Structures are given as C-alpha cells and as structure tokens.
Amino acid sequence: MKTKICDLFGINYPIISGGMVWCSGWRLAEAVSRAGGLGLIGAGSMTPELLEEHIVKCRKALGEIPFGVNLPLFNPLAEKMIEVIENQEVRVVFSSGGNPALYTKRLKESGCKVAHVVASVKFALKAECAGVDAVVCEGFEAGGHNGKEELTTMVLTPQVARAVSIPVIAAGGIATGDAVLAAFALGAEGVQMGTRFALSEESSAHENFKKLCITLGEGDTMLALKKLTPVRLIKNDFYKRIAEAESRGASAEELLEIIGFKRTKLGIFEGDLNEGELEIGQITSIIRSIQTVQDVFNQVIEEYEIALSKLPFHK
Template identity: 40%
Template sequence: MKTRITELLGIRYPIIQGGMQWVALSPLVAAVSNAGGLGVLTALTQPSPEDLRKEIQKTQALTSAPFAVNLTFLPAQNKPPYDEFIDVIIESGIRIVETAGNNPREYMGRLHQGGVKVIHKCTSVRHALSAQKIGVDAVSIDGFECAGHPGEDDVPGLVLIPAAVKVLDIPVVASGGIATGAGMAAALALGAEGVNMGTRFLATMEAPVHDDLKQALVNAKETDTQLVLRSLNNTSRALQSSVTQEVVDMERRAGGCQFEDLRHLVTGQRGKAALQSGNIDDAVIATGQCVGLIDDVPTCQELIDRMVRDCRAAFARGTGLFLS
C-alpha cells in the first residue's frame, strides 16, 4: 500500500500500533513492525530514560524495520525528564515519535533537529490545527469510540476524520473504533492515510498481558465499555467492570467527588497489575468500543495480513456497487 503515511514512516502498510501504557513493549512492537506496520514503544512505561534505552535496544534486536516511541506530555506537576527521554530517542536512532497529551511545542525543535518525524495524537480538529501550526509531520485523530481519553467533545470518527482531513494539509491517521480491514477501508475512504489501533493489538498473541484479559476482549460486546472521570472533564473509556461502575457511582453521588476520592481506583499501578493477573474487575483497563469486533487472538502477522486482505476486499465491494 502507498499513502503519505507509508512514505513518511517507511512502512509497508499504513497500520500503526497504539502506544499503550504497560503493554507497548519490545515483543509486541517488534511483531507489528515485522508484519509491515509501525510498532510503537511507550516511553513512560519505562521507569527512567536509561530503561527506555534498554527497551529500544531489545526491540532493535528483534526487528530491523522502523518503529516509533510514544512520548506523552503530562501536566507540569508530574513532569518526567522529557529532555533526557528525547536524548535517548535521538541517540538510539529512533526516527519516529508519537506525541500525546499536552502540546509538544517546546520539544519540536529538538526532535526535528534530531531527524525525528512527529505524529501528534489529537481528539479534536482545533487541536489538530494547532499541532499542524507548530510543525508536526502528521496527526492521529482520536474519535469518541477510542480507548483511553477521547476528549470532551464526543465526536465519533465518522464525522471527526473527514472534518480533520478537510482543513489539514498534513496526513491524518484515523484512531479509535478500528479493528478490521473493513474499518480500515472506511477510514481511508474518509480521507485518512493510515489507521492507529490499540485495543485490537491488545488481543494478539504477542501482547504482554494475561490470556484471561485477551479472552475477555474476545467475549466483550461493543456495549461493554464505560466512560469514567466525565465529571472531572478527564473522560476515559475502559472495559466495563466492577471498578469502573464504582467510579461512575461515586461521580454520580450527591455533591459529586474530587479526583482524590477516586485515585485509589484509577491508579496506573492498579491497571498494570490487572493486565498481568487478567482480573478485569481489579482495575480500570482502557478499551475501545471496537472490542465488539474482536473475535480471536491472532499473531500480529496474521492480523495485519487479514486486515490488508479485507481492506482490499471492502474497496472491491464498493467499486462493484457502481453500474457500468
């Protein structure tokens, strides 16, 4: 396949693996890249910049194909050593970075000077325009269906993707709600030049999470996710569980609640433990609505091959609708 995204990133297929916290480690990342997509390591999964360097080296030992590093910019009071992470990224020869969270403006110069292409993840057209203005090379636009943080505008991909494409000059990657080749074809038909998938890659053989969690994703329906932290304007979508229900109940109680009331339920360490134990009722586990489209746990190679094949078939069916 050939799009501006495959050309920009040097990959065979315009399929990008989401930078999932605690999950985007070398075995998964290398498997995605070896299959022709773009694997993405998550920097902040690593305890320190030096740990990131080691994880990059592990990945490089497993693949010669391009892969990226996700760097999520957190509020100032929780600021990790970003300059040191960027030093490691550049020194390790990484040429693609996915940024997320806060605006990456102050780091753009260093990244570009280091020969790094930057994809910024956005949840709205206005944020995508701001990202284009500061010089990112592409944007990944997250629809309301996505896992994790969908923003506060509640605009699904069917509207958000073409709305972004209409006003942007740089390539758009569609993110949220995509788990099949038909979904990929739909995103490309709407003007996207690539797709980003997190939840679907969570249910693969190489994802470093418990098999019980993968089976829970296979069993789940499209209605089995829940929005939490809405009352705090920090909405997140997760797999429905006793913990997510407890969070929602606390948010709905008279007088509402503060984040400190919920911290023990939504802590990242609790989520990490649940990914390893497979007990979905132990934590808030980020999951998109596309979970209802997941029917198996393939290898990354099998998944990407199938998606490309089914994408081609979907376009062929569409062409066949027109009378000669």
C-alpha cells in the same frame, strides 16, 4: 494501500500500532513493523531505563526496519524520555496528551518524524503549527485516554482532513479491513489500531485481560473519569465504584483517591479483572480470537481488498 503515510515513515502498509500502556512493549512493536506496518513502543508505562532497554531490543530484532516510540507528554518523566529517544537515535515519535510545541522542534532537529494525537480540529491545527509531520485523529470509541469533546472517528477524521495540510491518521474503532477503507474514504492517509493489537499474541497484556476482552459485547465498555482525562473502561468492580462516585458528583481529588497507584498495571499487566483499571476500545466487541500480529495483518489486508472490490464504483 500505498499512501503518504507509507512514504513518510518508510513502511509497506499505513497501519500503525497504538502505544498502549502495559501492552506495547518491544515484542509487539517489532511484530507490527516486521509485518510491514509501524510498531510503536509505549513509553507511558515505562521508566527511561526500561524504554532504553526496549528500544535497544527492538532495533536489534529489526535492523533497519522502521519503528517508533509513543510518548505521553504529560508524563513527569517526559524530559528524560526525550533524552533517551535522542541518545538512541529513534527516528519516529508519536506524542500525545500534552502540548506538541514542547518537544516537536527538538525532536525534528534530532532527525525524528513526529506525529501528534488529537481529539479535535482545534488541537490538530495547533499540532500542525507546532511542526508535526502528521496528526492522529482519535475518536472517543478508542480505549485509553480520549478527548473531552467525545467526537467519534467518523465525525472527527473528515473535519481534521479538511482543516490541515499534513497527513491524517485515523484512530478509534478501527480493527478490520473495511474500517481501514472507510477511514481512507474520510480523508485519512493511514490508521492506528490499538485494541486489535492489544489483544494479539505479542502484546504484553496479561492473558486474563485478553481473554476477557474477546468475550465482551456491545455496551460492555464506557467512557469514564471525565473530570480527569476521559478513558474507556470495561465494566468491572473498579469501574462501578468510579461510576457511582461520578454520579454523585465526586471531585477530581476523590476520583484520584479511588484510582490509587498503578491501577492500570494491576488490571492490564497483572490480570486483576475485578480491581484493575481495564482500558480497551469499543471495537473489542468484534474481536473474538487472540491472533498473531502477522495473522492480523493478513486478515485486515484481505478484508480491505474484498471491501474495495465490492464498491459499486470501483472497477
């Protein structure tokens, strides 16, 4: 399973955790990196001070083992987050939700490897022009924020792999070893798994949220909020209000009023399953237990080897 992504980030397996709000604290990042992948601290739900605290704790736990930070560029505190990243000498940053040209040069000059999350070939090319070291192709199967193009991972990944000369990381709907193998077949050099790690023991998500997610079936999540930034939601009471508003053509302003303040924290971190904004990927329907990160790695690697051995042309 050794690829260019392993060499780029100094890791054993080309498996990266998503920088998920209210899930990706230092404990999850530490566990993923210790298992041989690349753990990311999710700055999207943090203040600069809290981000610094998580970076310090993660580095203390890992020593020289690599880890990184995921930074949504639309965050109004992005500039202060960058200052924390520079001051703490973080060596890997995954940016998302904005123009990678804003900070890529600055981050690289401070010694960072930079990857940027994209949802189309157009933005992959822009990210490459901005100087990023890799791009993450996130299909709309994913939880969290998605591209408005609604391209699936299987459609997006090979197109981006053909269009850019830098390594490609596939994301969205990947939670098993055979899915990792499929991503490699499409031209990816690595995978980013969000949902699988969000439902791990080390995730900081509320137990109510985790337990609900491992009961969900096909069709229990839907893409919503397309007038804002598309996000995949579990069908709860909050989602039903959003769906009703969207069906009658509610404006972006009205949707923002329904969402209110810290709706994702209410659902994912505090465990309100009715009124919270519950973001999770479609692949949750295949996950049926809450495992440690190390057990996830062991299972994914075993599944990958089995899937590889079954290919008729792999001898």
